[in-house]
Amino acid sequence: MSEKLYSLLLRMFPWDFRERFGEESIQLFRDRFRNETGFCSRLRLWIDLICDLAVSLPLEHVRLAPEFAGVAQSGASRNPAFQILREGSPRFGAWFCGTAITLVSLTGLSVAIATVAHHPAATPLIFQQAYSQMSSPQQITQPVQNESFTFDAAERARVIDAVATDAREHYGDREIGSRVADSLLAQERNGGYDGIFDPTAFADLVTHQMQGMTANATLMYFQRPLPLTTRGSPTAEQLDLKTLKRATIVGGPTAGAADARVFFRIDDHFGMRLADAADTRNTAERLTETKLAKK
Amino acid sequence: MPKQKLSPLPAAAFQILLALVDDDLHGYGIMRHVAEQTGGRMRLGPGTLYTSVRTLLEAKLIEEVDSRDDANPANERRRYYRLTSAGRKLARSEAERLADLLRVARAKKILRGEYV
Numbered sequence: 001m002s003e004k005l006y007s008l009l010l011r012m013f014p015w016d017f018r019e020r021f022g023e024e025s026i027q028l029f030r031d032r033f034r035n036e037t038g039f040c041s042r043l044r045l046w047i048d049l050i051c052d053l054a055v056s057l058p059l060e061h062v063r064l065a066p067e068f069a070g071v072a073q074s075g076a077s078r079n080p081a082f083q084i085l086r087e088g089s090p091r092f093g094a095w096f097c098g099t100a101i102t103l104v105s106l107t108g109l110s111v112a113i114a115t116v117a118h119h120p121a122a123t124p125l126i127f128q129q130a131y132s133q134m135s136s137p138q139q140i141t142q143p144v145q146n147e148s149f150t151f152d153a154a155e156r157a158r159v160i161d162a163v164a165t166d167a168r169e170h171y172g173d174r175e176i177g178s179r180v181a182d183s184l185l186a187q188e189r190n191g192g193y194d195g196i197f198d199p200t201a202f203a204d205l206v207t208h209q210m211q212g213m214t215a216n217a218t219l220m221y222f223q224r225p226l227p228l229t230t231r232g233s234p235t236a237e238q239l240d241l242k243t244l245k246r247a248t249i250v251g252g253p254t255a256g257a258a259d260a261r262v263f264f265r266i267d268d269h270f271g272m273r274l275a276d277a278a279d280t281r282n283t284a285e286r287l288t289e290t291k292l293a294k295k
Numbered sequence: 296m297p298k299q300k301l302s303p304l305p306a307a308a309f310q311i312l313l314a315l316v317d318d319d320l321h322g323y324g325i326m327r328h329v330a331e332q333t334g335g336r337m338r339l340g341p342g343t344l345y346t347s348v349r350t351l352l353e354a355k356l357i358e359e360v361d362s363r364d365d366a367n368p369a370n371e372r373r374r375y376y377r378l379t380s381a382g383r384k385l386a387r388s389e390a391e392r393l394a395d396l397l398r399v400a401r402a403k404k405i406l407r408g409e410y411v
C-alpha cells in the first residue's frame with residue numbers, strides 16, 4: 001500500500017526521470033521501508049519523502065522545461081523573476097520583483113479577508129460563534145427579579161434598542177455603527193435573545209457580538225439594563241473601586257469625549273450610563289485616581 | 296537540457312562522492328553512507344539523490360557499473376555506482392578547500408568543542 005502510494009507520488013516527476021530512475025527510486029523506498037520499522041521511523045520516512053518531493057520536484061521540472069533551460073544557460077536572465085536559484089544567487093532585480101509580488105498578494109488577500117469579515121452575510125456566523133461561547137442561557141430559566149429591576153423580554157428589548165441607538169449615532173465609523181445597530185435589532189426581532197434571562201450572560205453576548213462586528217475589543221456592554229435611562233455623572237460612592245469593573249465607550253477610537261457614552265458597572269444589578277457628561281472620561285479617570293490616592 | 300553547475304560543489308553531490316570513495320554502492324547504500332557521514336543530518340530522498348546522481352553521471356564524476364544480484368531473499372538486481380578518477384580528483388580538491396577554510400577558522404579561534 002505504501003509502495004503504491006509512493007509510486008503515485010513518483011508520477012509527478014518528469015517522464016525522463018521516471019524512465020531512468022523510477023525503478024531505483026521505488027527500490028530505495030522499499031529498502032527504507034523494510035529497514036525503518038516502528039511508528040516514529042515510518043513517520044520520519046514519510047516526512048523525508050515529502051520534503052524530498054517538495055525540493056526535487058520543482059527542480060526536475062525546471063530542468064526539463066526548455067524555456068527555463070534557456071534562462072538557466074544564459075546565466076544573465078532578462079526576466080529576474082525566473083532566475084533559477086541553483087545557478088547562482090538571485091540578483092537585486094529578482095529580489096525586488098519577488099518582494100513586490102509578495103506584498104501585492106498579501107495586501108490583496110488582507111483586503112479580501114477584511115471585506116468578507118465585514119460583509120453583512122458574515123454577521124450571522126459571528127452571532128452563532130459568539131452565542132456558542134456563552135454560558136448556557138438555560139442556567140437561568142426565569143426572569144431575574146429583585147428590588148431594582150426585572151430582567152425580562154421587555155428589558156432585553158429596551159437594552160438592545162438603547163445599545164443600537166448608541167452604536168448608530170455615536171460609533172466612530174458610522175457605517176459599521178449602523179451595521180451593528182441593524183444586526184442587534186434584527187437579532188432581537190427574530191427572537192435571537194429569547195430565553196436569555198441571565199443579565200450577565202446577555203451582557204457578555206451583546207459584547208461579543210459588537211466586538212465581532214467591529215473588531216474593536218474596547219467596545220463592551222456589560223450592564224444589566226437598568227438603569228440605562230439614568231443620566232448625569234456618577235457619585236463618588238457609585239464609583240467605588242470595589243464595584244467599578246469595566247467601562248465601555250460606544251463611540252469608537254475616533255469619537256471625542258463629548259460624544260462618548262460610557263457605561264459604568266456599579267454592582268451586580270446596577271449600571272449607569274453617562275450620556276450627557278461633557279468630559280466623561282476625564283471625570284472617571286480623575287475620580288479613579290482620587291480613589292487610588294486615598295488607598 | 297541544462298546541466299547543473301558543480302562549482303561550487305553542492306553538499307549532496309560532495310557527500311555522494313565521499314560515500315563512493317571506498318566502494319561501489321547502489322542508491323540505498325549511498326543514502327546510508329551519507330547519513331552516517333553526516334551523523335544523520337542529511338538523509339537523501341530518492342528525488343534529491345538521483346537528481347544529484349544524474350548530474351554526477353553527466354559530468355563523468357561517477358559511472359554506472361554492471362548491475363549485481365544482491366544477496367537478499369528477493370534477489371533484486373540493482374544499479375551500482377563507482378567513483379571515476381575525475382570524481383575522486385574533484386572530491387579531493389573540495390575536501391582540501393574545506394580543510395583550508397577549517398584552518399582559517401581555527402586560526403581565528405572561532406571554533407569550540409571538538410572542532411578546536
